[in-house]
Amino acid sequence: MATTAMKGSGIHVVVFDERDKILPLIRKAIIESITSFNYLPACMSYIDEMTMDNETTIVVTTSIDDRVIKTFEASNSIEAVFILSTTRKEIDKSFTKVVGVYPRMDNLLPVLFETLDIVELQLNANSILFHRNLDGGDNIDFYFYNLWLSHEINQKLTRKDLIEQANIFYRSKKQMHTAIHEFDTSYNKLDILNWIHRSDRAFPYHILITNALRTHDQHILGLTRFFILDLTRQLKPLSTIQMCSQGYYGTKLPLSVVDRFEQQTSRDIISFQCFLPVTKTRANALAVAVRPTRRRKMISVLFKIDASNALGVHMGDIILLDMATAFYIIGVSRYAGFGSARELVTIIQLVAVDSGSKQQLYEEFIEKKQSEGRSIDEFLIDTIPLLKSDDMYKRQNKNKSDTPKDVPELKDDPESKDISEDEIAGDEFIAHGEWDQAINAFSRIEDPNVRVLNKAGCLLREHLQNLPGALECHEQALRKATNREKADTLMHLGTVNNDMRQHNEALKCYSQALQWYENEKPKDPATIARCLVGLGNAHWACRQLNEALDCAQRALTIREQEVKPRNDFEIAGCLGNMGNILHDQGDMEHALSCAQRAADILSQCGKNDPRVAAAYNNLGAMYLVCGDYSKAREYFQRALDSLPIENHPYRISTLNNIARLNAIEKGQKP
Incomplete structure (x- = not known):
């Protein structure tokens, strides 16, 4: 089941409250995504796992324990800490992330709202893209929004x-x-x-x-x-508006980014990947820039912006500039002093690129890429699909899938209108990757329906490695299921039985499910293809290679010709399966052809995806068997280059294959 996440603001508000008292108060006051914990290790594990490089976390806690505050202080993901407590205790001044201690929620909230705005300004500032990469080549991302706006959207x-x-x-x-x-x-x-x-x-x-x-x-x-x-x-050329188009933007930036600003020429260009809110008041921007620094190697920066060539709109003291407005870098002044305390601020002067120069810049880029045989589509992710109702479950994070691939869909489920509080809680835990808590929530349901039992079974299999427990859940579901629910449950059972090496049982389950799906009106080609893949894997495990190849070929045909929108990852998966089966049949020529096609497709659509490394490793292993050691080494190296994560299983597998190759070549030397 293909899923995607509906992401939030990029700012996580995390509540750590050992007595579970303040969460309702905060949820009533703000609508940002809030997660609550009463156990510190679980809280920190969540923060470390869920906060990505372009996000940040704000903590609200009732604890004044130095041990707890030190833990928050040491986390690079946490930007600020707010303490709600009536206890009169001096907080160690070395705790720079503690914004303050507040006796009442209504004292805390105004400062929290202000901090949310400041953090968003910092995230906007850190979205800066330079026109050229460090090696002098075009930065493709820099051109994204011009291409995105002009691209024809089918849906x-x-x-x-x-x-x-x-x-x-x-x-x-x-x-x-x-x-x-x-x-x-x-x-x-x-x-x-x-x-x-x-x-x-x-x-x-x-x-x-x-x-x-x-x-x-x-x-x-x-x-x-x-x-x-x-x-x-709503945005207009600011040059046509009889108002000031000079603005300021105060923020914190990493030292490395400021170093790069200083290295740019006066004709180099940058853009912020946002609608940029600049203030007309220099003092207001400076006040933001010199706020205490809570992160390492961050310095205060004041952008002085001439926006007369930009599109924008005046909103009181704010000028809201068009997203991805292109700016020339006019100058960088390091560490100018301001105020009585002589705070050190770096001033970066920018001027918006005029419309004619901007249009010429983009036209030259497109012409250059077209001359290289590349189209606009290659710079954009697949045309945006309409998300299904089940697509909200999964959060993609740090190269791993946090949600069970087989969580049952809610679409057309008559029971979905009657969802218990425990099931809602379980789904929320799933969205946050809290598998144990999700299982606990589902287990509290006295008479779980088919949907809940299958959700629990998928969690137990995929994330808790409890195959007997998963089998029991799906078997219970099968006893209650009818019609489409029964076929879906049989699919789950087929997967679990395959994982438990009970391949004959898996064959029975997949075969029954496939019969139902093929008789369904109208047919669902994506589900039929998925069932065929499972059935083929069961045949392959039983060494029934002709039957396995037939299933893989049928699944490939359906995914190439009938499944809309086209999913290249699934097509590559079918080709990879066919290559492995053909390899086992001894047909190395066709096996290499399938494996090569799979690798080519993944390399085009799966940048930074571990499946690219797996495909290259698989191809290298086939060449190793064929005795073409040069080709084998080439593809093993490609696998390593596409997966820099040191301890990833695919990388370890590739390194093991290289060790075998080295041993073979060494043994051949006289």
Whole structure:
């Protein structure tokens, strides 16, 4: 089941409260994504696992224990700590991340809102892209938004699609549902500027769009494209508006980024991957820039921006500039002193590129790439699909899938209208990758239905490595299931039996499921293909190679010709299976052909995906068997180059294959 995440603002608010008292108060006050813990190791594990490089975490806690605060202080992922406590205790001044200790929630919240805004400014600043890479080549990402806006979208999504998906993903968050409903009933594109104030209306701009802009998340950008286009239409050339177009932007930047600014020439160009809010008041920007630094190797920066050539709109003291506005770097002044305390601030002067020069820049880029035989489509992820209701379960994080691939869909499920609080809690734990807690929540349901039992079985198999427990859950589900539910449950049972090496049982389950799917009206080609893959794997394990090859070929044909939208990863998977089966049959010529096709497809669509390394390693292993050691070494090296993660199983497998190759070649030497 293909899934994707509906990501949030890029800012995680984490509550650590050993007595579980303050979570309802915070959830009532703000609608950002909030996760609560009463056990410190679990809290830190969540922060370390879920916070990526382009995100940050803010902690609200009731603890004044030095041990706890030291733990938060040591985390690179945590930006700020707020303490809610009436205990009068002096906090060690070395704890620089502690913003303050507050006796009441209404004292804490205004400062928290201010910090959320400051952190968003920092995340925006860190979304800077330079026109050229360090080696002098074009930075493809720099051109992203010009290409994205001009690219023809086949499937245009609407506000209705956004509302539907948001309600599904945030279905257990009442405060968020209120915000979503207000947006649905009150949104007017002519009044769009009122929807970008965090304190009043954080959804969808601050909750979804800002982080999607920074990270080029095309799923969220697709769902919110109508909003982005409505906002863009409100922007005008600032040169035509009889108002000041000089602005300032204060922030913190990594020292390495500032070093690069200093190395650029006056004709080099940068852009921020956001709608940039610059203030007309220099003092306000300076106040933000010189706020205490809580992270290492970060320095205070004041951007002085001439926006007269840019598109923008005046909003009081703020000028909101168009997303990805291109700027020339005019000058960098290191460590100028300001104020009575003589704070050290680096001033970077920027001027917006005029429209003619900008258009010429993009046209030259496109012409250059077209002359190389490459199209705009190659610079964009696949055309944005309409997400299914089950697509909200999975969060992709740090090269790993955190959600069971086989979690049952809610679509067309008559029981899905009656979801218990425990199931909602379990689903929320799934979204956060908290597998044990999810299982505990599901186990509290007295009479679980088929959907719950299958969810629990998938969790036990994929993440808790409890195959007997998974088998028991799916068998219970089968006793209750009818029609489509029965076929889906048989698929789950086939997978578990295969994993338990009970391949004959797996064959029975997959065969029964396939018979049902092929008789279904209308047919679901994606599900049939997935069932054929499972059935083929069971035949392969039983050394029934002709039957296994037939299943793999049928699955490939369906995925290439019938499944829409086309999924190249699944097509490559079928080709990889066929290559392995043909290898076992001794047909090395056709095995190499399939393995090569799989590797070629993955290398084009799976940048930084471990499956690329697996495909190269598989291809290298086949060449090793064929005695072509030069080709084998070439593809083993490609596998290593595409997967830098030291302890990844695919990399270890490749290194083992290289060791075998070295031993073979050494043994051949006289």
